[in-house]
Amino acid sequence: MPPRSEQWPPYVRVAPWLLITGGLVWNALAPADYWGDPLLAAAAVLAGALLWLRDTVAVGVAVVTGILVLSTQDGSIGTRDGYLELANTAFAALLGVGVNRVVARHGQRLERVRSVAEAAQRAVLPEPPRRVGRLAVAACYRAAQDEALIGGDAYALQVTPYGVRGLIADVRGKGLHAVGAVSVLLGAFREDSHRVADLAALADALEDSLLREADRLSEELRLEGFITALLVEFPPGEDAVRTLDCGHPGPYLLSPDPVPAPDPQDAGQDARLGGSRVRRLDAADPGLPLGMGGLGIARPAPEVRPFPPGCTLLLVTDGVTEARDAAGEFYDPVLGLAPLGPFAGPDEVLDALVADVERWAGGPRDDDMAVLAITHRSAD
Numbered sequence: 001m002p003p004r005s006e007q008w009p010p011y012v013r014v015a016p017w018l019l020i021t022g023g024l025v026w027n028a029l030a031p032a033d034y035w036g037d038p039l040l041a042a043a044a045v046l047a048g049a050l051l052w053l054r055d056t057v058a059v060g061v062a063v064v065t066g067i068l069v070l071s072t073q074d075g076s077i078g079t080r081d082g083y084l085e086l087a088n089t090a091f092a093a094l095l096g097v098g099v100n101r102v103v104a105r106h107g108q109r110l111e112r113v114r115s116v117a118e119a120a121q122r123a124v125l126p127e128p129p130r131r132v133g134r135l136a137v138a139a140c141y142r143a144a145q146d147e148a149l150i151g152g153d154a155y156a157l158q159v160t161p162y163g164v165r166g167l168i169a170d171v172r173g174k175g176l177h178a179v180g181a182v183s184v185l186l187g188a189f190r191e192d193s194h195r196v197a198d199l200a201a202l203a204d205a206l207e208d209s210l211l212r213e214a215d216r217l218s219e220e221l222r223l224e225g226f227i228t229a230l231l232v233e234f235p236p237g238e239d240a241v242r243t244l245d246c247g248h249p250g251p252y253l254l255s256p257d258p259v260p261a262p263d264p265q266d267a268g269q270d271a272r273l274g275g276s277r278v279r280r281l282d283a284a285d286p287g288l289p290l291g292m293g294g295l296g297i298a299r300p301a302p303e304v305r306p307f308p309p310g311c312t313l314l315l316v317t318d319g320v321t322e323a324r325d326a327a328g329e330f331y332d333p334v335l336g337l338a339p340l341g342p343f344a345g346p347d348e349v350l351d352a353l354v355a356d357v358e359r360w361a362g363g364p365r366d367d368d369m370a371v372l373a374i375t376h377r378s379a380d
Contacts, residue, residue, distance in 0.1 A: 139372045153374040228247040244299075324361065
């Protein structure tokens, strides 16, 4: 895979040609020979490091051709000095091609490692069911483009006697520790969600499972490890959703029509800029992340919110909300998704969100991104 030149600003692709122009003009006008050669060498190496192979070859050909023309004009062609300058220029061009191939091989190797990490992540995160009763579901996971470590983002959906329950979580850190924590969390969620009636009690049960696993971890991980999580529950026969925030970014409610008025204590934000209304459902009393129960702070009670047919509940990790643009501004799904709707279902929401985050970031993301979208379908 060649260097990802499309991720650089346009002026980067122009920089080698500016260096060539400057070097040739300097060589043509300077009173001494070779004064502009460092610029020509820099152009070849810069192209090799940043551009595609075809562009690197074009820069090398331009450099050699320019020196050949100047050598012909000043009569040095055929002399020892002329041959030396042509040889030096050709060497710089070949060096640029060599740099390009080294960078390309490194990129291919990193891409393979990242693909393996993403495949391992998908093995840990089985796809949720596409349809559960009147709920249509879609989920996706995207690995960080500049990392080769398995991340700690997780999601799950489970049918229980208390309704459909969902989870999205983000483990602090990456690597095998994160994978182990995700495995424990998802296993505990699948087991405890069937036997624990209350969401707060379910969160406590999940934390107990994680604390038991923590006994086998190093002291550093026991002291600093935690998991942000968001639990949701769709009670059977109700157009509502219960949410419990454990230090995680709040969910987003998407509706093609105005949603019922929120609770006065709801601190969420909303926007209606096009065909969809998007509202962030911030918790009135956010709880501590899982793994921090030892601080002795009571877990807040679950919150009940309207979830009428036609609406979609969007759960994300901070790989979405902390994606930055070139100016360092964070991505806001409220402003990003509102003008893109209305959406026909959860798959359309996910496709639009992932594309918009990638457009916003304009290059490699520095964090994994997990998304779970749940649409309340009208009765068939």
